[in-house]
Amino acid sequence: MTNANGEAFVQIRNLRKDFPIRVGMFSHVRLRAVDDISFDIPKGATMGLVGESGCGKTTAGRCLLRLIEPTSGEIRMGEHNLSDLKSEQVARMRGRMQMVFQDPGGSLTPRMTIGAILREPLDLHTNLNAHEKDQRVRELLTQVGLQPDHLSRYPHQFSGGQQQRIGVARAIATHPEFIVLDEPTSALDVSVRGQILRLLTRLQEELGLTYLFISHDLSVIKHTCNQVAVMYLGRIVEIGSTEDIFGSPSHPYTQALLSAVPIPDPAQRGKERLKLPGEVPSPIDLPPGCRLYSRCPYRRDACLEPGPPLLQVGESHKAACILVDENLRIGGSNTAALSQLA
Amino acid sequence: MIEARNSDTLLDVLGLHTYFYTYEGVVKAVNSVSYKLNRGEITGLVGESGSGKSVTAQSIIRLVKAPGKIVEGEVWLDGQDLMSCSETEMQTIRGRKISMIFQEPRAALNPLFTVGDQISRVIQLREGCSRSVAETHAVEMMRAVEIADPDRRANAYPHEMSGGMCQRVMVAMALSANPLLLIADEPTTGLDVTVQAQVLDLIRLRVKSAGSACLFITHDLGVVAELCERVIVMYAGRVVEQGPVAEIFSNPRHPYTQGLIASTLRVDIDKPISTIPGTVPDAVHLPSGCTFHPRCPFAEELCQLEEPQMVEAGHGHLTRCHIVSGRIEREMLEEAWTMETA
Numbered sequence: 001m002t003n004a005n006g007e008a009f010v011q012i013r014n015l016r017k018d019f020p021i022r023v024g025m026f027s028h029v030r031l032r033a034v035d036d037i038s039f040d041i042p043k044g045a046t047m048g049l050v051g052e053s054g055c056g057k058t059t060a061g062r063c064l065l066r067l068i069e070p071t072s073g074e075i076r077m078g079e080h081n082l083s084d085l086k087s088e089q090v091a092r093m094r095g096r097m098q099m100v101f102q103d104p105g106g107s108l109t110p111r112m113t114i115g116a117i118l119r120e121p122l123d124l125h126t127n128l129n130a131h132e133k134d135q136r137v138r139e140l141l142t143q144v145g146l147q148p149d150h151l152s153r154y155p156h157q158f159s160g161g162q163q164q165r166i167g168v169a170r171a172i173a174t175h176p177e178f179i180v181l182d183e184p185t186s187a188l189d190v191s192v193r194g195q196i197l198r199l200l201t202r203l204q205e206e207l208g209l210t211y212l213f214i215s216h217d218l219s220v221i222k223h224t225c226n227q228v229a230v231m232y233l234g235r236i237v238e239i240g241s242t243e244d245i246f247g248s249p250s251h252p253y254t255q256a257l258l259s260a261v262p263i264p265d266p267a268q269r270g271k272e273r274l275k276l277p278g279e280v281p282s283p284i285d286l287p288p289g290c291r292l293y294s295r296c297p298y299r300r301d302a303c304l305e306p307g308p309p310l311l312q313v314g315e316s317h318k319a320a321c322i323l324v325d326e327n328l329r330i331g332g333s334n335t336a337a338l339s340q341l342a
Numbered sequence: 343m344i345e346a347r348n349s350d351t352l353l354d355v356l357g358l359h360t361y362f363y364t365y366e367g368v369v370k371a372v373n374s375v376s377y378k379l380n381r382g383e384i385t386g387l388v389g390e391s392g393s394g395k396s397v398t399a400q401s402i403i404r405l406v407k408a409p410g411k412i413v414e415g416e417v418w419l420d421g422q423d424l425m426s427c428s429e430t431e432m433q434t435i436r437g438r439k440i441s442m443i444f445q446e447p448r449a450a451l452n453p454l455f456t457v458g459d460q461i462s463r464v465i466q467l468r469e470g471c472s473r474s475v476a477e478t479h480a481v482e483m484m485r486a487v488e489i490a491d492p493d494r495r496a497n498a499y500p501h502e503m504s505g506g507m508c509q510r511v512m513v514a515m516a517l518s519a520n521p522l523l524l525i526a527d528e529p530t531t532g533l534d535v536t537v538q539a540q541v542l543d544l545i546r547l548r549v550k551s552a553g554s555a556c557l558f559i560t561h562d563l564g565v566v567a568e569l570c571e572r573v574i575v576m577y578a579g580r581v582v583e584q585g586p587v588a589e590i591f592s593n594p595r596h597p598y599t600q601g602l603i604a605s606t607l608r609v610d611i612d613k614p615i616s617t618i619p620g621t622v623p624d625a626v627h628l629p630s631g632c633t634f635h636p637r638c639p640f641a642e643e644l645c646q647l648e649e650p651q652m653v654e655a656g657h658g659h660l661t662r663c664h665i666v667s668g669r670i671e672r673e674m675l676e677e678a679w680t681m682e683t684a
Contacts, residue, residue: 194617262564
């Protein structure tokens with residue numbers, strides 16, 4: 001996607017979201033879904049947020065748009081500090097920040113025609129007259145590769161890929177600057193997925209959009225994002241440019257995640273893998289140390305101490321693993337050192 | 343079929359047709375499908391949604407739900423003609439000779455019984471042994487699928503277990519009967535990649551050690567490349583290509599298979615996002631001639647008029663394309679898939 005350098009357009013600082021979980025008649029425990037995450041997205045760039053189910057990536061994305069209220073932290077978009085705004089003010093900002101959802105069928109109202117679905121954001125956020133709105137709806141359909149005469153049809157008359165095109169058209173209707181894409185291609189067939197990814201890339205170039213791309217699929221992230229943040233149990237465990245993350249993954253979790261992705265090439269079968277035993281533990285009442293401790297093949301006692309913070313690996317590359325620090329001091333690559341330790 | 347029947351063949355499917363009689367018209371979900379499965383081999387059945395891959399599996403065990411009907415075809419399992427079996431005979435075959443693993447493990451397990459109970463019931467039915475013997479055996483099976491603390495976990499209900507754990511229980515249940523044939527219908531779709539890697543290892547290990555045959559249905563070419571010996575590619579109810587996995591991936595001959603491989607994104611290499619133009623056709627109104635022709639970048643007039651026959655393309659590799667059979671003289675260039683179509 002567009003290579004964008006320069007100043008951060010979206011800035012997230014120490015974002016945190018707790019959910020209370022009822023455990024008895026009167027008592028609650030805290031589930032920290034998003035734990036102290038910070039990152040910047042430059043204008044016109046795409047930040048990928050990747051992790052397995054339950055890692056907090058969707059919650060983080062929704063907090064960014066204040067679709068759910070963050071517990072604490074700061075969210076800035078351009079000159080606005082979203083975290084300070086009252087909910088009416090946020091509602092007025094909605095036209096400038098939009099979302100595309102995972103399930104294209106489920107996110108379109110079945111009783112509304114495509115025309116009505118696309119007109120709704122225009123009614124809410126613009127002062128266009130009826131004729132102008134009509135024109136804008138037709139323009140949107142063409143922009144996402146659908147026929148303008150489709151506007152009197154209902155969502156069920158479209159295939160999954162076409163429904164997602166409508167979802168994208170709705171998101172760009174009000175000329176937003178920032179779009180959160182929450183697993184936009186996960187429900188689509190392989191042959192159609194590429195079409196939607198290309199559409200998103202083209203629109204980003206044409207409209208100068210800034211994206212947060214949430215996905216569990218590393219191959220999609222690799223092909224769409226400039227920067228990537230890897231999340232595990234609410235925390236960012238590694239963050240860096242796409243080349244950093246895929247070229248020299250430095251956190252054991254990122255390494256395991258990458259090595260677990262099946263490669264569509266039988267010649268590479270049987271390559272060595274970093275396997276994580278067990279499954280993601282319950283996110284309720286987590287111990288203070290490294291979240292991966294229970295599954296990490298390189299764990300030591302020091303990992304149980306609170307933290308670890310994100311440590312610098314490269315210029316823009318950070319990983320939250322104490323081994324990174326040790327290895328950087330001795331100047332070796334983390335991957336090589338990790339395998340020695342194992 | 344071109345190959346002679348050999349002793350390694352466990353399942354022989356010949357000219358299978360399964361149609362669904364809907365209000366809109368007849369859906370030819372499985373249209374003249376033929377293939378063989380060998381003992382000790384895992385065969386991948388690949389296709390997108392609506393390609394007929396699941397119905398093919400349901401037809402083998404004769405569990406096609408109305409309005410679907412097996413119209414024509416033969417299914418031979420270990421020398422026994424399944425199409426002429428009575429329903430009572432089929433009931434003993436299902437579970438004893440053929441087992442199935444479904445996509446959603448939680449939906450396939452009974453929420454009212456503990457998992458230990460459900461596994462031991464299968465064992466009791468097959469062995470005719472006492473309940474307590476079956477229960478001991480069930481715990482052993484759970485240990486075999488690497489469920490930690492199986493004695494305690496046997497008393498858990500499906501809702502108390504994670505998706506990955508439930509899928510292990512399904513594998514344990516399916517394999518506890520030592521089936522000749524294991525049908526796995528997208529068993530890892532919806533699981534996280536690190537857990538998927540564990541479940542795939544388990545299926546591979548158990549199938550190989552039992553010498554069973556396995557039909558592994560998936561839409562993920564990565565999984566096929568890692569797991570399977572042979573591949574069958576389906577499109578719109580037809581097998582368009584089949585052969586050994588290394589051969590199909592290195593030398594795909596059908597344009598659909600080529601497009602599918604090209605549009606599969608990979609974490610290990612950088613390449614432009616490719617895509618197959620258009621969408622999967624409407625099942626009631628299939629295109630004339632070759633059903634893939636409206637999406638095929640190499641299609642010519644003959645492809646609209648006449649349906650191609652299955653031809654041998656060397657190395658046990660069968661495909662259904664006029665270009666491969668030599669009816670059309672034309673080169674199939676890889677660049678065709680990276681052309682802008684969005």
